[in-house]
Amino acid sequence: MLNVQAMPTTAPWQPTAGQLIRQIGSDERWSTLKELQSLLRYDGHLQAGSEAELFQRRRLKAGQSALVMGQPFDGLYVVRLGTLKTLITNVDGGVHVLGFPMKGSLIGFDGIYQNTYTSDVVALTDCDLIRIPATNLFASENNNHLEHMAYWASSHEIIQEQEAYSLTRSVKSEARVARFLLTMSHRFEDMGWSPNRFILPMTRRDIGHHLSVTVETVSRAFSALVQQGIIEVDFREISILERDALCHFEH
DSSP, rough: OOOGGGGSSSSOOOOOOHHHHHTTTOOOOOOEHHHHHHHTTTTTTOOOOOOOOOEEEEEOOOOOOOEOTBOOOOOEEEEEEEEEEEEEOOHHHHHHHHOOOOOOOOOOOOTTTSSSSSSEESSOOEEEEEEEEEEHHOOOOOHHHEEEEEEHHHHHHHHHHHHHHTTTEEEEEEEEHHHHHHHHHHHHTTSOSSSEEOOOSHHHHHHHHHHHHHOOOOHHHHHHHHHHTEEEEETEEESSSHHHHHHOOOO
């Protein structure tokens, strides 16, 4: 069986919790528009002199809320460091996790329509967010470049949510977990980290709420993947050993 951990790779191992906390703990409280552009991977043209425009950062500890459903809209946020979960709670108390914003994700665009946020966003790890105030977005033509960037990023987030929704409808329950791991692998790779070895910041219950399956189904799928030699699991650390088999897992 192929051992991914022994394979040479140019992609670095993702930061440890301690390294992440040290990065977030920096005294720097501002980010430039140029950094926003890099985080969002927006390749559009910026107006001359706008690259140095400053945006305030907001820091969160794991478990803190970034946004609360019903809260008045005050702007958009770009994830600089850390991972969060976006969720809605139904009238019967049921929870559905819409997604897991990570580095480069845009959150808060659901608040534009009715001027209030329609979901809760909670930090799964210590996080560093960059705030784009509503006044900056819609104040004047001088911020046209910022508007374009926000629209582009919002479209990207919508596509990700559509892909996440397809996970809950297109395959059997256990296979949804395999598809979820592949999605996370691609996301870590997009951030420049290893796609074959990563730590999941969310719990199995969070994964179940995201995929519309029970936590028992998530655990059962993990066990089946391990037994077949497709992945290795050490608490939340995942090592993908057989990517093709993961793609075609239909247990």
